[in-house]
Amino acid sequence: MDSSTTSELVLDFFPFVRVYKDGRVQKFQENDFVPPGVDPKTGVQSKDVVISPETNVSARVFLPKNTDPNQKFPLLIYIHGGAFVIESAFSSQYHNYLNSLVAEANVIAVSVDYRLAPEHLLPACYDDAWAVIQWVAFHANGGGPEPWLNDHADFGKVFLAGDSAGSTIAHYTVVRAGVDGLGSGLKLVGLVLVHPFFKNDEPDKLLHYICPDSSGFDDPRFNPAANLGLLSKLVCTKVLVVTAERDFLRQRGLTYYEALKNSELGGSVEMVVTNGEEHVFHLKNPNCENALTLLKRVASFMN
Structure with a gap:
């Protein structure tokens, strides 16, 4: 050649x-790699688990600092961003953010490490997120393989969250839960979408390549606003949409928010706009005032 x-x-x-x-x-x-362990700043513990040996789907589980062996915490399932092609639940950026969020919100968290494109074409990442949520649901009766979930997770208070492309995956996972069901014992209460990466009517060469079976503009995996009927399938009772003034994807988040308000979603929809900031600024500069304010806002939504 x-x-x-x-x-x-x-x-x-x-x-x-x-x-x-x-x-x-x-x-x-x-992607860099940070090993799990005890965070000296927050006291949050973390460990890695294998969800599916066949596909190598894994997750990092975070447990907040506590002294009561019987204490239950709300459960957060978090899906990282990176345009479907980069980043990891095990990178320093997401490891540090989850430590901070778990400590601030006082929740137990499962951070999903899904297969990346283009080595793994979509919908692989969607299937991986679904596999993780089913793995979590398996613990609802107290007999799952992960003791931290069996002992400390409140399965009546489960949240899904993600940033950028992770928001896209998180949204559709909650839709799929409404369509396919999760069985008894697991209740999805809320959905947090930070700077969501949703498709609009502009051509998107990346999505066209990494998802060759996409139906285009109206594909519900990328453009929820074009599918009002599916929006009503969200099984959670409240949604928080976060945008930033200088985020190049801001309009897509605003469109999603308006579509949710006009849908038949039987719950509340809230929006937060951070002035003067860009896409995923809270990950790039986690100690700035706006990032700390956003951290507290997301934490309060889960409490």
């Missing part, structure tokens, strides 16, 4: 990923 063929681009999503005609994938942001 000549060099002109091997160097020909079929997807250029710099500075995240490039895919070449010969199948080579080039990623520009390598």
